[in-house]
Amino acid sequence: MNSKNSATECFVYITLPGQTASVTAGRFVLTKDRRGNALGQFVYGRSYLSRNDAVEIDPIELKLSGKTYETGRLSGVFGALRDAGPDYWGRRVIEKYAGKPALGELDYLLEAAEDRAGALGFGLGQEPPAPRRKFNKTLELEKLQRIADALVQDDLRERDEDAVQVQDLLLFGTAMGGARPKTVVEDDEGLWVAKFNRPDDRWNNARVEQAMLVLAGKCGIGAATSRIEKVGGKDVLLVKRFDRFKTGKDYARARMISSLTLLLSEETPESRARWSYMLMAEEMRRVVVDPARDVCELFMRVCFNALISNIDDHPRNHALIAKEREWKLSPAYDLTPSPVIAQDHRDLAMACGDQGRFANAKNILSQHARFLLKPDEAKTIVSKMTEQVRATWYDVVRATGISERDAEAIKGAFVYEGFSR
Numbered sequence: 001m002n003s004k005n006s007a008t009e010c011f012v013y014i015t016l017p018g019q020t021a022s023v024t025a026g027r028f029v030l031t032k033d034r035r036g037n038a039l040g041q042f043v044y045g046r047s048y049l050s051r052n053d054a055v056e057i058d059p060i061e062l063k064l065s066g067k068t069y070e071t072g073r074l075s076g077v078f079g080a081l082r083d084a085g086p087d088y089w090g091r092r093v094i095e096k097y098a099g100k101p102a103l104g105e106l107d108y109l110l111e112a113a114e115d116r117a118g119a120l121g122f123g124l125g126q127e128p129p130a131p132r133r134k135f136n137k138t139l140e141l142e143k144l145q146r147i148a149d150a151l152v153q154d155d156l157r158e159r160d161e162d163a164v165q166v167q168d169l170l171l172f173g174t175a176m177g178g179a180r181p182k183t184v185v186e187d188d189e190g191l192w193v194a195k196f197n198r199p200d201d202r203w204n205n206a207r208v209e210q211a212m213l214v215l216a217g218k219c220g221i222g223a224a225t226s227r228i229e230k231v232g233g234k235d236v237l238l239v240k241r242f243d244r245f246k247t248g249k250d251y252a253r254a255r256m257i258s259s260l261t262l263l264l265s266e267e268t269p270e271s272r273a274r275w276s277y278m279l280m281a282e283e284m285r286r287v288v289v290d291p292a293r294d295v296c297e298l299f300m301r302v303c304f305n306a307l308i309s310n311i312d313d314h315p316r317n318h319a320l321i322a323k324e325r326e327w328k329l330s331p332a333y334d335l336t337p338s339p340v341i342a343q344d345h346r347d348l349a350m351a352c353g354d355q356g357r358f359a360n361a362k363n364i365l366s367q368h369a370r371f372l373l374k375p376d377e378a379k380t381i382v383s384k385m386t387e388q389v390r391a392t393w394y395d396v397v398r399a400t401g402i403s404e405r406d407a408e409a410i411k412g413a414f415v416y417e418g419f420s421r
Contacts, residue, residue: 038076079261118256337413
């Protein structure tokens with residue numbers, strides 16, 4: 001498959017709230033405008049619009065109506081559709097499987113695993129195909145770890161029969177976004193994203209990320225459920241899928257959009273003016289069912305990210321989900337500390353106050369009203385969270401099995417000097 005033969009249109013399927021089988025929501029066409037730039041067009045199907053249980057794909061760009069929607073952002077792919085596609089790691093696996101260094105944007109959507117994030121699916125047929133319903137089991141984690149290591153090291157050879165088999169195996173569950181090696185596995189409790197360590201990691205990333213999820217929970221943040229599995233002498237982080245809900249032998253799905261979609265932004269330098277927690281809070285207030293609760297939670301996450309020096313808090317690492325019709329802030333995920341050298345000034349990936357991205361308490365407090373908080377309420381949150389992180393980060397990381405060496409390596413990330421100045 002190459003760019004000349006790339007797909008230019010497809011049907012978009014959706015699993016409706018409380019259901020386990022998908023239906024056809026509409027049709028997406030990728031074309032070009034008069035200047036030759038990518039242009040995406042989407043229209044809901046008439047039969048879908050006539051359903052009493054029909055829901056919008058997203059509350060920003062693709063609201064439920066009979067109009068033809070158009071976009072030139074994200075290479076012509078609507079944000080909500082792109083959110084359902086593979087990110088860096090998933091694209092890499094798909095490229096290995098296809099034997100091509102790069103595919104068209106629509107091809108990535110079509111080639112991605114069925115168990116992608118959210119409730120959407122894509123295909124060339126007007127009716128959704130029968131689901132495969134196959135997931136890797138947690139018992140297979142050791143084999144999956146070897147596959148991930150090989151992909152990281154680029155050791156898979158196209159003519160190697162074993163390589164073809166492992167590529168097929170890993171393709172089940174590679175569409176969860178992010179750059180770290182991962183797959184989706186199943187156990188008696190449901191579906192989990194399995195995140196593997198890389199050979200070139202500076203520390204045990206699996207345990208460090210799990211420790212940050214635990215620490216976030218101790219700070220009152222709604223973080224994703226996680227656990228560590230020891231596989232072949234290596235640690236694997238399992239993060240519970242919060243967009244899947246087990247119903248008997250099957251799974252209901254929640255719709256999901258990233259805050260990149262919420263902000264109508266992109267990952268280009270020109271688009272980063274909209275990478276803003278304040279703008280995110282304002283957009284959330286328009287669409288979530290409980291604005292006061294969710295924007296307060298967002299404020300807490302801004303503070304937490306600053307306190308652990310999480311500089312990877314970009315818009316794809318925040319999301320909204322809708323299990324039923326109503327949208328809400330998703331559990332926190334992808335929390336990673338960065339012990340950078342600077343002690344006076346550190347930045348987040350998104351603007352958080354009057355001084356832009358400055359990860360500083362005064363800066364974060366400067367825009368408290370945008371998060372529907374009174375001055376005293378905001379100050380109390382920052383004060384309590386600062387003390388909680390300062391007092392407990394070491395105990396949390398050691399209790400989650402992080403070595404003394406790794407604890408020493410990451411200690412510079414927590415409550416850096418410039419935060420309270």
